Amino acid sequence: MAKTKTKSKPGRQDLPVALPGATQFSDDRDELSPLQVVRLLKQHPEVLNDLIDETTIAHAGRKSRLAGSWALAFFAFSISSSVDIEPWWTASIDTNVWDACV
Numbered sequence: 001m002a003k004t005k006t007k008s009k010p011g012r013q014d015l016p017v018a019l020p021g022a023t024q025f026s027d028d029r030d031e032l033s034p035l036q037v038v039r040l041l042k043q044h045p046e047v048l049n050d051l052i053d054e055t056t057i058a059h060a061g062r063k064s065r066l067a068g069s070w071a072l073a074f075f076a077f078s079i080s081s082s083v084d085i086e087p088w089w090t091a092s093i094d095t096n097v098w099d100a101c102v
Helices: 036-040 045-055 070-078 085-093 097-101
Strands: none
Touching: 036 045, 036 070, 036 085, 036 097, 045 070
16 A cells, blocks of 8 residues: 655745735835834834944044934934935935934
């Protein structure tokens, strides 16, 4: 009599059959906007305070930076689709992001 192969547990190299919603990133577009990310980070001072402390640099005898969190501004830039900071800054019509970084 021929042996029949029984279905075993999936192995680590078996591909999943389905992952519902795994690629629906466009549904989260509003939550991933630069303004929303800045607001989210500001809700967690336990993370943000250390980040700001470690990224704020003052040099004696040099002009001070403008007020605000440059770390938050960088996060806003990094999730945008821009590849260079100057065009991103020039095209930033929404001043709410800048206001949120102060």
